[in-house]
Amino acid sequence: MKKHNVLLLFFVLLYAFCLYVYLGLYSLSYWSLLSNQLYLIPPLLAVLGGLYAVTRYGKGNPHGRALLYFSLGISALFVGELLWLYYEHILGADPFPSLADVFYIVSYPLMIIGIFKEIRISNRKEQLPSWKVAIPVALLIAVSSFYFIYQAYDYEASLIENTFSMGYGLGDIILVVAGVYIFRIMRDYSGGRMASAWLMIGIGLILTLIADVLFSFFYQQYEESLYAYAQIDLVWSLAYLFFSYGLFKIGFIIDDIRQKVIKSCG
Amino acid sequence: MVDVTVPKKDLLIKYGVQLISLHLGDMTGDLYREFYKDKNNGIIITSLREILSEVVGPAKAEYEMKKILNKIK
Numbered sequence: 001m002k003k004h005n006v007l008l009l010f011f012v013l014l015y016a017f018c019l020y021v022y023l024g025l026y027s028l029s030y031w032s033l034l035s036n037q038l039y040l041i042p043p044l045l046a047v048l049g050g051l052y053a054v055t056r057y058g059k060g061n062p063h064g065r066a067l068l069y070f071s072l073g074i075s076a077l078f079v080g081e082l083l084w085l086y087y088e089h090i091l092g093a094d095p096f097p098s099l100a101d102v103f104y105i106v107s108y109p110l111m112i113i114g115i116f117k118e119i120r121i122s123n124r125k126e127q128l129p130s131w132k133v134a135i136p137v138a139l140l141i142a143v144s145s146f147y148f149i150y151q152a153y154d155y156e157a158s159l160i161e162n163t164f165s166m167g168y169g170l171g172d173i174i175l176v177v178a179g180v181y182i183f184r185i186m187r188d189y190s191g192g193r194m195a196s197a198w199l200m201i202g203i204g205l206i207l208t209l210i211a212d213v214l215f216s217f218f219y220q221q222y223e224e225s226l227y228a229y230a231q232i233d234l235v236w237s238l239a240y241l242f243f244s245y246g247l248f249k250i251g252f253i254i255d256d257i258r259q260k261v262i263k264s265c266g
Numbered sequence: 267m268v269d270v271t272v273p274k275k276d277l278l279i280k281y282g283v284q285l286i287s288l289h290l291g292d293m294t295g296d297l298y299r300e301f302y303k304d305k306n307n308g309i310i311i312t313s314l315r316e317i318l319s320e321v322v323g324p325a326k327a328e329y330e331m332k333k334i335l336n337k338i339k
Contacts, residue, residue: 057291064291121288122326192323194289254290257317261297 004245004252011241014041022234024227036085039233042240043078046204049247050074056254062121067247070114070201074243076107101164108171111205115178115185122188140176168212175209193253200246207239275307277338282314285330289321311335 021035050071057064080103087095095101153162182202189195214232215222221229279302287295298317302310311331318327 058293061291062288122322188323188326190323190325192319192321192326194322253321254294257290257321258294258297261294261301265297265301 002252003255004249007245007248007252011045011245015238015241018042018234018237022231022237036089039237040078040081040085042237042244043074043081045244046074046240046247047071047078049244049251052251053247056251063118066114066117066121067250068114069117070111071247073107073110073112073114074240076103076110077240080104080107097158097160097164101167105164105167105171108174112174112178115181118185119181122185137177137180140180141173165216168216172209172212175205175212179205179209194250197246197249197253200242200249204239204242204246207235207242211235211239274338275310278307278310278334279303281334281337282310285314285334286317289318 018038021038050067054064054068054071057067080100083098083100083103084095087093087098087100153166157165179202182198182205186195186198186202189198211232214235218229218232222232279299282302283295283299286298298313302313305313314334315327315331318330322330
């Protein structure tokens, strides 16, 4: 069985377990602590996937540097998740606004820097002229700005709360743009194994965006842990698993090619 | 299709390995530098095409190969 299939099987089983725990098929007192710890596993796996891919490329490699920025973004998300749980479940304090939000928000620019660096390496000159991408991106930004930033503003909230809320809105716009560009990377690698790895990362971004939008629309219900709304965490968990799988897959592709040449050398 | 009878083997290996290092890391590039030492130009070009097609897709592979072969003309 190939490494990426073993990993896929592990992720499917892990996610099935997450579903079991998060959908409440458990006795609450014992499992609630577990579900919080369980939630940290997918982002941790995404960080490990990033480290694995970066080390396969080696220091100084342009793809490695691009993935390093992307992985730092995911690491910031992981630290944000850790701090969020610390504030909410150990200190018993409201985690918004807090240091956790700083890490969440910092993750967006880091991820987009990584994606732009990857695009600069991967794009061929004869590809689409930039305006054909720029127009849909500008439209997406215009629509997203209204939903993500303007609607995030709350006249009754404090300045810090509004700054963070709008920061998330801006971050989600960054995710929309990043999603568009990831599909450009995929098209550039069309027919190659790297395309499928980047597809996984792209799906991870889309799922993150969906979870962020659901969270901003249903924040109140989420905070009250109402059934179905609290399960937005499942979407984020799935996003992290897609990131992780895509990043590990990049590392596995490099390993496979190395093994081939080592075998050929006898 | 690009002409496969390229006489400058050292340059072909140099640029080919640079390309492999870019897409698959320096360690992979070093392995291929060893592998190509005793291979002829035709085998090196076919091998480069195969690896690049597998990793980054045939269109990008052909584009990169053209760039290499133009450099060493």
